[in-house]
Amino acid sequence: MFSDFPLEARVENTNLCNASCVICPHGRMTRPKGVMAVDQFKTIVDECGFRTVWSMHLYQLTTL
Ligand code: SF4
Numbered sequence: 001m002f003s004d005f006p007l008e009a010r011v012e013n014t015n016l017c018n019a020s021c022v023i024c025p026h027g028r029m030t031r032p033k034g035v036m037a038v039d040q041f042k043t044i045v046d047e048c049g050f051r052t053v054w055s056m057h058l059y060q061l062t063t064l
Contacts, residue, residue, distance in 0.1 A: 003052040010057045017060060026036055
């Protein structure tokens, strides 16, 4: 039986970065840059914890 909720969550809690890896388009990113509000992050963690999520990755989309 399949879950109606993801088993894994990837959360971009910030899109800030002070590195400049040559393979990364981060420097050309046009999206607004910032940090997720702590309350919003807690809401995501709580919902994932109460549901079927067994793995959460904090990461940054490298989309422009
Ligand atoms: S987002 Fe990741 S890959 Fe891109 S510059 Fe920063 S550390 Fe490097």
